[in-house]
Amino acid sequence: MVSLTDLFLASLLVPTSLGSALPPRIDTIDQRGGRVTLKQVRNPRGHKAFNPARATYRTFLKYGVPAPDYIKKAVAHIDEEQEEAFARIKRDTGSAAAIPINEVDIAYVTPVTIGTPPQTLMLDLDTGSSDLWVFSSLTPSNQVRGQEIYSPTKSSTSKLLSGHTWSIRYGDGSGSRGTVYTDNFTIGGLEVKSQAVQAALEVSSSFTQEQSLDGLVGLGFSALNTVRPSSQLTFFDNARPNLDEEVFTADLKYHATGSYDFGFIDSKKYAGNITYTTVQQSPGYWTHSLSGYSVGSGAFQASQISGISDTGTTLLYLPTAIVTAYYRQVQGAQNSQYYGGYVFPCSSTLPTFTFGIEGARFTIPASYINYTRISPTSTTCYGGLQSSSGLGINIFGDVALKAAFVVFSGTNPPRIGFAIK
Numbered sequence: 001m002v003s004l005t006d007l008f009l010a011s012l013l014v015p016t017s018l019g020s021a022l023p024p025r026i027d028t029i030d031q032r033g034g035r036v037t038l039k040q041v042r043n044p045r046g047h048k049a050f051n052p053a054r055a056t057y058r059t060f061l062k063y064g065v066p067a068p069d070y071i072k073k074a075v076a077h078i079d080e081e082q083e084e085a086f087a088r089i090k091r092d093t094g095s096a097a098a099i100p101i102n103e104v105d106i107a108y109v110t111p112v113t114i115g116t117p118p119q120t121l122m123l124d125l126d127t128g129s130s131d132l133w134v135f136s137s138l139t140p141s142n143q144v145r146g147q148e149i150y151s152p153t154k155s156s157t158s159k160l161l162s163g164h165t166w167s168i169r170y171g172d173g174s175g176s177r178g179t180v181y182t183d184n185f186t187i188g189g190l191e192v193k194s195q196a197v198q199a200a201l202e203v204s205s206s207f208t209q210e211q212s213l214d215g216l217v218g219l220g221f222s223a224l225n226t227v228r229p230s231s232q233l234t235f236f237d238n239a240r241p242n243l244d245e246e247v248f249t250a251d252l253k254y255h256a257t258g259s260y261d262f263g264f265i266d267s268k269k270y271a272g273n274i275t276y277t278t279v280q281q282s283p284g285y286w287t288h289s290l291s292g293y294s295v296g297s298g299a300f301q302a303s304q305i306s307g308i309s310d311t312g313t314t315l316l317y318l319p320t321a322i323v324t325a326y327y328r329q330v331q332g333a334q335n336s337q338y339y340g341g342y343v344f345p346c347s348s349t350l351p352t353f354t355f356g357i358e359g360a361r362f363t364i365p366a367s368y369i370n371y372t373r374i375s376p377t378s379t380t381c382y383g384g385l386q387s388s389s390g391l392g393i394n395i396f397g398d399v400a401l402k403a404a405f406v407v408f409s410g411t412n413p414p415r416i417g418f419a420i421k
């Protein structure tokens with residue numbers, strides 16, 4: 001005798017056009033009143049949830065045999081386990097704009113939200129450091145000039161990380177220091193709850209002068225974080241366990257808005273293949289080697305050049321020998337003590353600069369290296385390629401990175417990938 005329940009269940013089990021429609025999941029089967037509770041299971045990324053016990057159940061019904069109780073319970077058991085499994089499948093991703101803050105791409109900022117209700121700030125995503133710090137309600141007003149600030153007291157989800165402080169000094173001499181909160185933090189729809197947000201109590205003048213930059217999101221390795229007594233994790237390290245893929249990508253553009261993606265690699269943003277090379281994550285930068293370089297149409301000079309890919313540094317800094325070889329091709333170029341680097345007549349024709357990643361080649365257009373006039377009325381221009389001799393490290397900054405689509409891969413071991421775009 002087929003009970004009402006069975007008939008009702010059968011009507012639910014008849015295979016629908018499965019296409020995108022997810023099979024209904026029977027949440028509970030109540031023998032008493034034949035009552036069933038239905039719940040649509042949202043399987044991440046459209047996984048088909050095949051439940052073998054449900055197939056067996058269907059067979060009983062098909063031949064008019066009342067399904068034994070254990071089969072009905074098995075349907076629910078398997079649904080339950082599938083839902084738990086799908087819940088564990090990573091499925092977070094995020095995507096946000098990288099907007100140049102001035103007409104020469106001195107830095108790029110990305111909208112982020114902090115707290116409840118969300119406070120929107122424009123932060124510089126910086127793979128060359130690992131502190132997430134913001135202008136805040138605690139920053140002295142004479143050091144704030146137009147920046148948006150984070151006010152932890154206006155957020156119902158902010159928590160003071162009591163007794164913790166931070167202080168950072170960057171390669172260009174700028175710096176900031178302050179105290180630490182945790183709060184909800186999102187970039188491009190990707191949320192990290194209780195992200196360490198370092199609120200500035202003091203910022204250096206160069207930050208005060210950058211009115212469009214409200215702080216930084218360090219995307220270097222967490223080992224570089226300056227919070228003490230216990231260092232904090234970066235946004236990427238916090239988000240990684242939930243990301244579809246443990247990657248973030250940078251698509252910086254010349255005099256235009258690009259993007260940062262988290263958790264996926266957008267094949268529409270590059271052409272050909274991504275060439276990966278290994279990353280040394282100690283002491284905490286995205287440290288890797290170039291396989292060599294060429295100037296203009298000159299022959300490629302194979303040589304391992306170790307340095308850091310740093311989205312938070314504007315220019316490209318390479319060994320003096322390479323830089324002098326480049327500017328030797330530029331009419332009127334000189335290494336000026338007065339201007340603090342290689343300058344040339346703005347009317348000079350510049351060659352391209354090509355760098356290698358393993359066997360791949362990436363060419364930086366001359367326009368990227370004709371970086372900026374010394375002053376609006378000057379006929380002297382400052383180069384986007386400069387010597388790294390004073391820095392003690394080669395820095396593949398935005399002038400190089402914006403010539404490629406770059407994948408920062410948090411796999412073990414970490415690696416970095418470059419593709420033409």
Ligand SMILES: CSc1ccc(CNCCO)cc1
Binds near residue numbers: 107207213312
């Ligand atoms: C004053 S604008 C500014 C932006 C970013 C930084 C940090 N980047 C250097 C190492 O990644 C410093 C200053």
